[in-house]
Amino acid sequence: MIRFHPSAQQLKDFVEGTLSPAISLMVSAHCDMCEKCQRFVEIETESLAAQMVSNANSSVSDRAEMSLQFGDMLSQITQLPSSKQNNALMEQPTAYREPVKRRAALQAQASANTIELDGRVFTLPRTLHRYIDKTGNWSSLVGKLWQAPVDLGNQGVANFIFMGSGGSVPEHTHRGTEYTLVIDGEFSDGLSRYDTGDFIFMDGDKTHTPKSEGKEGCLVFSIVDQPLHFTSGLARLLNPFSHLFFR
Template sequence: MNISHHFDDATLMAYSAGSLPQGMALLVACHLHWCEHCRERVDATNAVGGVLLDDIEPVSLGEGALNDLLARLDEPEQELAKPVSRPSASAGQLPAPLAELVGCDIDELPWKRIGYGVRQVDLDLDGPGATRLLRISPGVSVPHHTHTGNELTLILSGSYNDEVGRFCRGDVADLDGEMEHQPLVDTDEDCICLIATDAPLKFTGLFGRLVQPFIGL
């Protein structure tokens, strides 16, 4: 797999620190399953984090610290991002963290049509924003938009091009509110993407603004 687009350093630092929303942490873990380059970068950020922890001066705990800890033990367990998995010879179309989450082949998922040539599966994960799979038909483009927050996109199959460049299987787009783009599927097969956002998209064209309440992006 020839991966050309990778995460910003800030995204990988946030992943190492455990501060990403659940959907974004899942997406990063999926890219890391395929990308040796970014796995090496995460190893480096983990090492930096360890050094920083060693340099922190210890502080005294508050009087209620023990009671707070015991109370948290009674809280329901939260699903945490799994450790980075290494690719295996049997790896299929989906990276292992996503395959374990959905539990079926990608064609067996309950795809819902949200517009001409566009279908989605909402993964319904906890946290801010949304995490979904998008399946876009050949020659179809997503309406021109920018972002009110951050958007991570991982290409699972197919490809698209936009103002940034061409994105193929394994590539990630790491975008913020300063980026405006209009992805267009440029091959004769569906482009399937995993997308995680921490705030809604902001469509800039009239058509996009009209359909946004109905497609949930």
């Protein structure tokens, strides 16, 4: 069950488009997995749009009528097929005559929802689908950890991190911020337990040791804006190199 959500402020900033694109990506991917936040975003979006219309038409006396018209407009927009659906409709006659080609296309579409590690297939939230072909190869790190970098263009790098059963990230603090979305599985970090869909925000105040205890391990999507700072034992020796991974 999802227990950790973006804050109401983060969701509002998301709707208003004031979050950095990388954080916006995390919030959007969480909303794909979380009905509660999805609903919150829908309501905020409607109220923001209504507010914009009402600002633009402050001279119009009959606001009720305006918002009625706006509702019509919204429902028209939402009923418009996306360009992808449009293409599918247009291609239908050809596809009907060429079932083999169509099947191949469908398979390609299905495989673009998932990433794979060691024969295990993980289905990603919709928002992350377009980053699948920007995801690099898995590399093995310390402590049963696997990492695959995701190129976010000018927004830097995110990472898929897989913690095998019993795997852990050495205890660390953050100079910057760390956002983590649990894609599959669960883990704990000495502060809390997290489950699939949880949205976790960490900053410089907190020290934690993420660890996967479940049998299946745990896949997370993570964005850090500064290298981690390891705080205990031998892991401290990693600090000079921490910019090489976990970011």
